[in-house]
Amino acid sequence: MTVASKLSETLAAAKAEGRAALIGYLPAGFPSVEGGIKAVRALIDGGCDIVEVGLPHSDPVLDGPTIQTADDIALRGGVKIKDVLRTVREVASATDAPVLVMTYWNPVDRYGTARFAADLAAAGGAGCILPDLPVEESEEWRKAAGEHGLDTVFVVAPSSKDPRLAEVTAAGTGFVYAAAVMGVTGSRAQVGTLAEDLVTRTRATTDLPVCVGLGVSTADQAAQVAGFADGVIVGSAFVQRILDAAGDEEAALAAVRTLAGELAAGVRRR
Amino acid sequence: MSEKDYLPGAQVPDARGYFGAYGGRFIPEALVAAVEQVAEEYEKAKADPAFAAELDALLKDYTGRPSPLTDVHRFSAEAGGARVLLKREDLNHTGSHKINNVLGQALLTRRMGKTRIIAETGAGQHGVATATACALFGFDCTIYMGEVDTERQALNVARMRMLGAEVVAVTSGSRTLKDAINEAFRDWVANVDNTHYLFGTVAGPHPFPMMVRDFHRVIGVEAREQVIERTGKLPDAVVACVGGGSNAMGIFHEFIPDAGVRLIGCEAAGEGVETPRHAATLTKGEPGVLHGARSYVLQDEDGQTIESHSISAGLDYPGIGPEHAWLKDTGRAEYRPVTDDQAMQALRLLSRTEGIIPAIESAHALAGALELGRELGPEATILVSLSGRGDKDMHTAAQYFGLYDDKGGK
Numbered sequence: 245m246t247v248a249s250k251l252s253e254t255l256a257a258a259k260a261e262g263r264a265a266l267i268g269y270l271p272a273g274f275p276s277v278e279g280g281i282k283a284v285r286a287l288i289d290g291g292c293d294i295v296e297v298g299l300p301h302s303d304p305v306l307d308g309p310t311i312q313t314a315d316d317i318a319l320r321g322g323v324k325i326k327d328v329l330r331t332v333r334e335v336a337s338a339t340d341a342p343v344l345v346m347t348y349w350n351p352v353d354r355y356g357t358a359r360f361a362a363d364l365a366a367a368g369g370a371g372c373i374l375p376d377l378p379v380e381e382s383e384e385w386r387k388a389a390g391e392h393g394l395d396t397v398f399v400v401a402p403s404s405k406d407p408r409l410a411e412v413t414a415a416g417t418g419f420v421y422a423a424a425v426m427g428v429t430g431s432r433a434q435v436g437t438l439a440e441d442l443v444t445r446t447r448a449t450t451d452l453p454v455c456v457g458l459g460v461s462t463a464d465q466a467a468q469v470a471g472f473a474d475g476v477i478v479g480s481a482f483v484q485r486i487l488d489a490a491g492d493e494e495a496a497l498a499a500v501r502t503l504a505g506e507l508a509a510g511v512r513r514r
Numbered sequence: 515m516s517e518k519d520y521l522p523g524a525q526v527p528d529a530r531g532y533f534g535a536y537g538g539r540f541i542p543e544a545l546v547a548a549v550e551q552v553a554e555e556y557e558k559a560k561a562d563p564a565f566a567a568e569l570d571a572l573l574k575d576y577t578g579r580p581s582p583l584t585d586v587h588r589f590s591a592e593a594g595g596a597r598v599l600l601k602r603e604d605l606n607h608t609g610s611h612k613i614n615n616v617l618g619q620a621l622l623t624r625r626m627g628k629t630r631i632i633a634e635t636g637a638g639q640h641g642v643a644t645a646t647a648c649a650l651f652g653f654d655c656t657i658y659m660g661e662v663d664t665e666r667q668a669l670n671v672a673r674m675r676m677l678g679a680e681v682v683a684v685t686s687g688s689r690t691l692k693d694a695i696n697e698a699f700r701d702w703v704a705n706v707d708n709t710h711y712l713f714g715t716v717a718g719p720h721p722f723p724m725m726v727r728d729f730h731r732v733i734g735v736e737a738r739e740q741v742i743e744r745t746g747k748l749p750d751a752v753v754a755c756v757g758g759g760s761n762a763m764g765i766f767h768e769f770i771p772d773a774g775v776r777l778i779g780c781e782a783a784g785e786g787v788e789t790p791r792h793a794a795t796l797t798k799g800e801p802g803v804l805h806g807a808r809s810y811v812l813q814d815e816d817g818q819t820i821e822s823h824s825i826s827a828g829l830d831y832p833g834i835g836p837e838h839a840w841l842k843d844t845g846r847a848e849y850r851p852v853t854d855d856q857a858m859q860a861l862r863l864l865s866r867t868e869g870i871i872p873a874i875e876s877a878h879a880l881a882g883a884l885e886l887g888r889e890l891g892p893e894a895t896i897l898v899s900l901s902g903r904g905d906k907d908m909h910t911a912a913q914y915f916g917l918y919d920d921k922g923g924k
């Protein structure tokens with residue numbers, strides 16, 4: 245990319261402050277479309293530098309029970325791709341934070357790759373993470389994304405061997421999403437040792453920032469990961485706060501802001 | 515697509531696992547190394563005569579292959595007088611075709627040095643076959659099965675547990691086969707170091723559609739010889755039920771170059787393809803990506819999978835193997851919907867005319883053969899894949915026909 249994207253600039257700014265960036269995830273349409281828009285804004289108000297808006301899918305094979313439940317609530321509430329794009333638009337127009345979409349490949353494929361890229365860019369989206377689209381199958385998507393200035397974030401896993409890491413990171417832009425553990429989304433008691441090794445091996449293949457997600461839920465874990473990564477990605481823990489609020493919107497938004505604040509302090513700890 | 519694309523020697527799938535526009539490998543990065551390992555090990559095994567010898571011995575002495583070919587005269591009378599021949603996969607050990615693929619992949623699992631096997635199951639036949647192989651080879655075994663299916667196929671749940679497998683009832687989504695596959699993928703991502711996902715049909719990421727087909731090719735290879743020996747010629751049509759499509763690919767494959775032989779897959783039409791309650795993926799679906807491959811999918815305009823419905827747990831799936839999608843688009847195979855009612859009538863008919871109780875899945879193929887026989891008439895010969903036996907379905911059949919009443923379903 246010739247000009248630095250908003251996503252790259254945000255990550256560079258965090259780095260210039262000597263800290264990792266905080267990236268928060270919530271699915272659109274959860275608990276409702278309007279409630280979801282407020283919740284994503286609460287992520288940013290609380291201290292997230294970047295947000296990922298989930299496009300809920302009927303078959304979230306890479307998600308654990310928490311995000312499955314949220315996707316289910318969103319889909320039963322009737323969330324459509326146009327609502328996801330509206331969520332992106334409302335958040336992007338109200339804040340400076342880069343807004344990414346995270347989803348599975350089939351909704352994008354079905355919507356039309358070029359059409360999705362165009363509509364996401366028009367909504368002010370910064371890019372997309374498609375964890376079931378491996379680089380080998382991604383050419384069409386990367387072309388469409390490139391034409392609309394969208395970043396294409398790819399995932400690497402502890403099982404990725406070094407030559408493979410080089411292939412994946414060469415295809416991506418914005419940052420590299422390093423999966424901290426082998427498994428699906430969901431909070432875990434410990435981040436474990438796989439993540440740091442993966443970040444080290446990934447850095448050897450690319451100048452892109454490397455952000456770590458999967459299993460991170462507390463300020464202490466955020467601080468630990470911030471010690472070796474360029475960004476910390478938190479999803480299920482935010483979803484759980486909203487589920488715990490059991491329909492009390494104000495309480496849910498307050499809990500999201502509070503957790504974002506704690507995590508933001510975590511990535512600044514040293 | 516030109517005709518020669520499916521003539522003998524045609525290389526399908528290509529190196530990336532594509533059958534025309536269908537197939538491929540849409541998987542998370544965490545599974546790339548494991549799926550590549552399966553592909554590499556399968557290529558090595560194919561080149562190793564010891565692998566083929568061991569598999570052949572198991573198919574013969576453990577499964578009981580070759581499976582017989584049965585002329586069903588009284589049933590044929592109802593099929594417009596056409597001569598119907600059944601390829602008896604129901605007589606395999608464990609009661610269905612599923613064991614053919616399972617033994618192949620079990621040998622592969624041992625070659626890869628893995629010690630734990632997971633699998634999805636709908637009707638429970640793939641789960642039973644997998645639990646059986648795990649008992650035989652000494653692997654740990656976990657089977658994922660939709661909660662709806664654990665209820666309608668309770669006998670098979672008990673069989674799997676008897677064989678030492680852990681059976682997990684999946685409560686997400688439609689609580690059927692699709693969701694069992696989702697849960698198996700989640701397990702695999704977390705345990706891929708020691709675990710092989712023994713996928714049960716010709717769907718999923720490359721190399722599964724090709725490899726599972728290859729392990730089931732024996733059905734068609736045997737049947738083609740048996741039919742020629744019995745009748746002196748090729749059949750006019752080969753009919754099989756399609757859920758994910760493994761028994762159909764297995765019996766079709768050897769006949770693909772025989773341009774005069776019609777290949778007909780019977781999809782589950784549930785309460786009818788004009789209703790929302792069916793599983794007729796090729797009739798009503800559109801191209802998309804589900805469970806690791808591009809193929810036809812029952813989906814809405816946002817790419818969300820639509821829940822399927824069928825009285826048959828093994829056909830109750832909103833996806834289909836990519837090679838079938840390709841055979842459909844090229845016109846080499848035809849796919850027809852068969853309703854719950856048609857299948858149940860065919861199930862009872864075969865039971866009462868021939869003394870063979872088929873699985874409800876296989877009864878879809880029988881219903882297709884009845885329809886086709888009436889179209890083609892008495893000169894025709896129709897080969898049917900009788901993919902499994904019906905013991906597991908007696909509860910469903912008893913409810914459907916009222917067999918628990920004194921009148922005995924008259």
Ligand SMILES: Cc1ncc(COP(=O)(O)O)c(C=O)c1O
Pocket residue numbers: 610611636637638639640714715716755756757758759760761762827828829873875876901902903
């Ligand atoms: C007896 C029998 N036939 C057919 C099927 C459908 O599977 P496939 O389409 O892969 O042959 C099943 C699946 O459970 C089955 O048990």
